[in-house]
Structure formats: structure tokens, C-alpha cells
Amino acid sequence: MIVNAYAAPSATEPLVPTTIERREVGPHDVLIEIRYAGVCHSDIHTVRGDWGKVPYPLTVGHEIVGVVAEVGSEVTRHAVGDRVGVGCMVNSCRECVNCRAGQQQYCLQGNTQTYASTDRDGTVTQGGYSTHIVVVEDFVLRVPEAIPYEAAAPLLCAGITTYSPLRHWQAGPGTRVAVVGLGGLGHLAVKIAHAMGAEVTVLSQSLKKQEDGLRLGADHYFATSDPATFEQLASSFDLIVNTVSSASLDINGLLSLLALDGTLVNVGAPAEPLPIQVFALFGNRRSFAGSGIGSIDETQEMLDFCAEHGIAAEVEVIGVDQVNDAYERVLASDVRYRFVIDIDTLA
Numbered sequence: 001m002i003v004n005a006y007a008a009p010s011a012t013e014p015l016v017p018t019t020i021e022r023r024e025v026g027p028h029d030v031l032i033e034i035r036y037a038g039v040c041h042s043d044i045h046t047v048r049g050d051w052g053k054v055p056y057p058l059t060v061g062h063e064i065v066g067v068v069a070e071v072g073s074e075v076t077r078h079a080v081g082d083r084v085g086v087g088c089m090v091n092s093c094r095e096c097v098n099c100r101a102g103q104q105q106y107c108l109q110g111n112t113q114t115y116a117s118t119d120r121d122g123t124v125t126q127g128g129y130s131t132h133i134v135v136v137e138d139f140v141l142r143v144p145e146a147i148p149y150e151a152a153a154p155l156l157c158a159g160i161t162t163y164s165p166l167r168h169w170q171a172g173p174g175t176r177v178a179v180v181g182l183g184g185l186g187h188l189a190v191k192i193a194h195a196m197g198a199e200v201t202v203l204s205q206s207l208k209k210q211e212d213g214l215r216l217g218a219d220h221y222f223a224t225s226d227p228a229t230f231e232q233l234a235s236s237f238d239l240i241v242n243t244v245s246s247a248s249l250d251i252n253g254l255l256s257l258l259a260l261d262g263t264l265v266n267v268g269a270p271a272e273p274l275p276i277q278v279f280a281l282f283g284n285r286r287s288f289a290g291s292g293i294g295s296i297d298e299t300q301e302m303l304d305f306c307a308e309h310g311i312a313a314e315v316e317v318i319g320v321d322q323v324n325d326a327y328e329r330v331l332a333s334d335v336r337y338r339f340v341i342d343i344d345t346l347a
């Protein structure tokens with residue numbers, strides 16, 4: 001099946017309209033007619049080559065929502081017409097210890113990513129900036145009716161990437177959580193941590209988005225550009241979720257804000273290494289951690305949690321021809337708070 005898509009021809013050229021091939025629907029596959037695709041900062045890191053070699057031309061996009069158009073003969077989890085989503089991975093080995101523990105995102109063979117991975121059939125996976133995608137049923141999520149399609153799309157990456165560490169490090173009543181960077185991931189981290197009952201503080205570069213941050217559920221809002229912030233908030237958080245996409249931030253200053261046994265979990269994925277000073281970890285017996293997306297079961301749990309708590313992304317819907325401008329605005333931290341492509345504009 002040949003379908004319309006938008007692809008990056010190289011690291012330096014804009015994305016352009018193209019067509020890509022989707023495999024035939026196998027017995028365990030679901031064909032999804034895509035409605036919306038979120039623009040994640042990881043799409044930009046990937047196409048610009050920040051993280052290494054890229055199989056160009058490449059169609060990115062791993063915040064996908066749509067409607068089931070066809071199912072394979074053995075499919076039991078989804079039916080034609082269902083509202084569904086696909087996130088950052090479309091398969092895994094299913095045999096390793098992590099897969100067997102239901103943690104496919106940490107598959108020891110490497111999970112099959114939604115784009116730029118080698119698929120089971122040897123082809124390169126192509127992402128959601130396209131009209132259709134074929135995905136094996138176990139990696140397709142149910143999108144609750146309560147969440148509009150466009151606002152649900154960013155939950156498939158930004159939502160689960162923040163929900164998973166908040167759950168793992170037990171954000172809840174009595175915990176003090178700081179979210180660094182109020183972008184796509186950050187704004188959902190604020191909403192989710194607030195819904196879990198934590199006391200939430202935003203640490204943004206400036207106070208420009210303060211009103212939004214408080215409206216989204218933050219209790220406090222500080223600018224990291226103000227040195228007084230680091231004095232005032234020293235040793236005061238149990239958990240810091242760092243969503244910043246760049247390594248040019250004061251990571252040791254952020255570590256100094258952790259209370260006894262506190263953890264800074266890094267979900268931001270900058271191209272450059274972070275210059276961690278181990279002495280920043282000695283005080284208060286601090287931990288520095290990382291976290292990658294979340295499992296399929298946890299992604300479903302997150303979608304259901306968001307529906308129950310009235311949480312969804314704040315989005316700016318764009319036509320596919322605006323995606324290159326959207327990339328520049330994301331890079332300039334000028335997004336409130338996720339661009340989502342209306343895939344009808346690709347049809």
C-alpha cells in the first residue's frame with residue numbers, strides 16, 4: 001500500500017511531501033487511518049542527526065492517533081472503527097527478561113521504534129507524518145472517548161514519558177515534584193503530577209509562561225535564569241523531572257535542589273553529554289536517573305488515567321505544510337505546548 005507522507009531527505013533540508021509503502025495487513029496487524037500526529041522534539045533531534053546516523057529519507061512522528069480501518073484475521077484486541085493510538089515503539093523481541101516482565105521499552109534486543117528502526121521484515125520503520133500505518137495489534141493502544149483525537153496524540157510519547165517516572169518514583173500526596181522545562185513533555189508532567197496529588201513546581205528559563213504553568217496545575221513557578229531561585233529552593237524537592245532538550249543548563253545547580261534521598265530523573269535527550277559533578281550527588285545522598293517512555297500496559301494505564309482526570313495536551317493544530325516552521329518554533333521554546341499535525345492535510 002502506497003500512502004502520502006512527509007519525509008526528511010537529509011539532516012539539513014526541510015521535510016518534503018513524498019509517498020511511502022506500508023506492508024500488507026498480516027494476521028496480527030491493524031491498519032490505522034491516521035488523524036493527527038504530534039510533533040515531538042525527538043522527531044527534530046532524529047531528522048537533524050543529533051543522535052547519530054539516520055536512514056534517509058525518513059518519515060518521523062511517534063505520537064499517532066487515528067481510526068482502525070482494517071484488522072488481520074487473528075486480531076482480537078481491536079476492531080474496525082476503534083479510536084486507537086501508537087507511540088514510540090511498534091514491536092520488541094517478546095522473549096528477553098525485560099519483555100517477559102512487560103517492560104518492552106527496555107527490550108534487551110532494543111525495541112522496534114516507530115521510525116528509523118529496522119523492522120522484523122528488514123525494512124526501515126516510517127512514522128506518523130503519513131496517512132496510514134500498519135502495526136501489530138499488541139502495540140496499538142485504545143484512546144478513550146473522553147479525549148479528543150488531537151489532544152490525545154501527544155500523550156502517546158510526551159504523556160507516557162512523564163507519567164512513567166512520576167509513577168515509578170511515586171509522585172503523590174506529600175511529595176514535592178519539580179518539572180524543568182515547560183514544553184511538550186513538561187506541560188504534561190505538570191498536569192499529571194498535579195493529578196497524582198503532588199506539590200508541583202515549574203522551573204522554566206523565564207517567567208514568560210508563569211500564568212500558563214499555574215493554570216496547568218503547578219503550585220509554584222520559578223525562573224532558572226534568576227540565581228536567587230537556586231538559593232531559595234535548595235534541598236527542597238523529592239523528585240525533579242528534567243525535560244530539557246539541551247545540555248546547556250546548570251545540571252549541578254538542579255541537583256542541589258534535591259532533598260534527602262531525592263532523585264533527578266532525566267527524560268530530556270540532548271545530543272551532548274551532561275557535565276555532572278559527583279559532589280552534587282554526595283550531599284543529601286542524591287540520585288541521578290534516566291527513564292525511557294513506558295511499557296504498553298503503562299501507556300494504556302496513562303491514557304485511562306488522563307481520561308479519568310480530564311487531562312490532555314494543550315495543542316496548536318497545524319497543516320502538514322507548516323511542519324518546518326513548527327520545528328523552528330520548538331527549537332526556540334516557542335510552543336504552547338505541542339504542535340499536532342492534522343493528517344487530513346496530507347490526504
Ligand code: NAP
Pocket residue numbers: 039040041042043045157158161180181182183184185186203204205206209243244245246247248249266267268269270291292293330331333334335337
Ligand atoms: P520541547 O517541547 O522543546 O520542550 C523542552 C523545553 O525545555 C522547552 O520548552 C524549554 O522550556 C526548555 N529548554 C529548551 N532549551 C533549553 C535550554 N538550553 N536551557 C534550559 N531549558 C531549555 O521538547 P519535548 O518534546 O518536550 O522534548 C524534551 C526532550 O525530551 C527532548 O530532548 C526529547 O528528545 C526528549 N524525549 C525523551 C523521551 C524519553 O523517552 N526519555 C521521550 C520523548 C522526548 P522553558 O521555555 O520552560 O524553559
Ligand code: ZN
Pocket residue numbers: 040041042043062088157158
Ligand atoms: Zn517523542
Ligand code: ZN
Pocket residue numbers: 092093094095096097098099100106107108109110
Ligand atoms: Zn525483548
